[in-house]
Amino acid sequence: MGNSLFYFLAFVALLSALGVVFAKNPMHSVLFLILTFFAISGHYLMLNAQFLAAVNIIVYAGAIMVLFLFVVMFLNLNADTEPNKSGLAKVAGAIAGGMLLLVLIAALRNVNPVGADAASFDxxxxxxxxxxxxxxxxxxxxxxxxxxxxxxxxxxxxxxxxxxxxxxxx
Amino acid sequence: MDLSALTSLVISWQSLVILAVFGITLLIATYSTYAERVVAAFLQDRVGPDRAGPYGLLQPLADAVKLFTKEEFFPAGSNRALFVFGPCLAMTTALMASAVIPFGNTLLLNNGDVVRLQAIEVNIGMLYVFGVVSLGVYGLMIGGWASNNKFSLLGAIRAAAQAVSYELAMGMALIALLMVTGTLSLQKIALQQYDGLWNIVYQPLGFIIFIVCAFAETNRTPFDLPECETELVGGYHTEYSSMKMGLYLFAEYINVFVASAVMSTLYFGGFSFPGEHLLYNSLTSSQGELFAHNVVTILGTVVLFAKIFFFIFFFMWVRWTLPRFRYDQLMRLGWTMLFPLAILNIILTGAFILFFGSKAPKLDVSKEAAPTEIRTVARR
Structure with missing residues (x-):
């Protein structure tokens, strides 16, 4: 059961994270981000980190995302009113995103995934x-x-x- | 978890308690709508609802029939999915909070089983309640935004700003309480007050801050600016009709119930009442320990509900007595009054603990921390 729960949470986290990026409507992006935080809190719970899970919900989902939503509502951001990004901004965005990907891959390439030792794990x-x-x-x-x-x-x-x-x- | 463990969980006493908590929450919210009208009628010297059933007791049923049979209306240009999602979310978050509230001590069964009168016991209960409360505003915000109506949007924006502002002071009031109790578990807090004084004695200022913030978080008058009729038609639920509107109203009453239960548990002794030890001792000598424990527990639950009903009445009393604040007054009260007061309360509590010692159990750091107790000890 633990395994399938993990895969379910990971699936929700990844899917909603992708939704944040690909949603056309900023409102939907914010809601997907909230869902992502919930999935991550679920992961914390599975690691028995109850405090972290609760604080993640209170601070990120409960306060910061309310402010995000607040700003989105106030500025009335919609897909229609969103101006088209210039070519330069798109190139800059692609380069920045690519660099981040590169750094992440470089950092994670040599990581040896070791699970916790069940006998000594606290x-x-x-x-x-x-x-x-x-x-x-x-x-x-x-x-x-x-x-x-x-x-x-x-x-x-x-x-x-x-x-x-x-x-x-x- | 294999199948047999699952089935034994489903039919266990504890799952009955979970169902009962869910049902009682809904029942109390239903009759809060009736009580609200009766209290309003009493305070305004009117008759109030008296047509449906004896004393109008079937009024909530009549209301439900009315709400269900009304036309479901979707405003033009609204975001349909989020328009439906808003009230659902408001209802879901409202119902989630009552899961961790201890509605009584434990019941001891003949076969040695212990049944907690609490749906789930988590050792971060206070944080859980706070987290769920902080999510409650999403239903209002999403519904208000999805209505495609300026009044709804203004109501939603007000709800968001109000909730975030008052959460701050509420959290600080809870921190001071946490310094006194030394635990986040609601059941342990209730049991501490069972043996000692109620927390209101240690935290009078904290309680005042908390109850003001509770009014703001549940959007009750004098802080019901998100649905202020005089300025915003109906606020965030202007465009709502039928049962979707009903869910919003219902969620508010559930929030009032939960806020009352949390206040009774945190500050007013939860399920403890004066003279319980006397009663327990006299019943133990005459009827045996098991019987005495169960009788005291059941009486404690009754007393807790009496406390909760008093606070629900208090919410209604204030609603029909005080006029509504202006929005800038609300914000100024939250930020320049309650917030500094909450910091002052923390400092005072800290100084008090420093000079007079704490009643919170000392954490023994030399030993390994004991694994969390799953089965709560019935009584020493």
């Missing part, structure tokens, strides 16, 4: 308390720095949204 590795121990002991400083960065971003948005003295919008 099934609790993805649990929240394990993750917390690693984050707050081994990687305390980078973790705290990242937290401060997020806090600054959030406080910054509040400050930008605050009404200036004497300003009136109504």
């Amino acid at each position: 099934s609790q590795i993805g649990m929240v308390n394990r993750l917390g121990l690693v984050l707050y002991r081994q990687y305390l400083v980078p973790f705290e720095l990242a937290s401060v960065l997020f806090l600054v971003a959030m406080v910054g948005s509040v400050m930008l949204g605050k009404r200036e003295a004497g300003e009136r919008n109504f």
Whole structure:
């Protein structure tokens, strides 16, 4: 059952990822991307990484993609209104995509796919308390720095949204 | 999993619990529509629904018949597939959240089996609820966009901005609660309050932030700007008719039920009630441990539903009492009031734990972490 579930999730992930690229309507692209995130979260669950799966859904599917959808709605992007890309942009896009493919192939060419050893594998590795121990002991400083960065971003948005003295919008 | 394991899973007690949770969620949402009208009528000194059945109790049925038999209308230029998909998604995400809520402690069977009164127990329950809540806005957004109507689109955009803004404060309120409890599992949080004080004592500010955000996330008045009739006709569901409209309305009531259940579980002791230990001890001495445990569990479930009904009533009470906010007021409240308050709450909680110690169980790092308990221990 585990195997077939893996193949199903991998199939959904790849198919919806292709859908993101090939969909004509930006709205459909965004929805396919959300589906891709769900498939990836399914993979995390199969690796027993519950925290990662939940956070992936909350942050990517729940917040970032809502903003993507928001922008698509606001700009009213449609297949009809999309201007044709110039030839130069197409060539540049093809070259950039090709380079990425090249780098990925070069990086993955010599990888020896080893599965986890069933005897020594720690099934609790993805649990929240394990993750917390690693984050707050081994990687305390980078973790705290990242937290401060997020806090600054959030406080910054509040400050930008605050009404200036004497300003009136109504 | 082979076939025999599958069949034993299907007919096990636990699967009955799953079905019951699903059915009760739908039933309560159905009668919330009736309760809403009765509460509205009471607050406005009217009679309210009294035609269908005794005291109008069959009103939800009459509504369903009406919604099902109405014409299904597709606006011109709408995206048909997404137009149908929107209400489906709203309903699906609303129903998903009640799966992890513990509606009671465990029932002990004669043969030694333990039945949890909770559909599924995951040790990231709080994150699961939060994730499902954050997905709830997609149904509104997709439906509003697919309607090809400016009012619907504005409603959808409002829903998205509102949901993202209030999720932030809600998440921060939950972080403070997590610092107190030390676990993400809803059942463990409920059991902690079973033995100790309710979390509202430790997190009064966090609860206020949470309940305000819950109003915003469920799109209830005073934060129902996405469907603000005075400005947007009907908001995101302007173009909807028939049962698709019904699904949107229904999803809102399910969300109210789930929000009430989550608030009761996280802050108001879940299935615990005052005097339960006394009752348990006296019943144990007279009737035996098994009977005492089951009686206390069933009473706890009844008490939990009483708490949930109170919060549902509170949602309705507020709806028919307070006027609607203006959209810029809503945004300002979310970002410049609730968000700083939530950060302050985290700092206060942290300081409190630092000076007075925590009731959360200390994580023993010298030992290997114990494997997750699948079968919850009934009682010490």
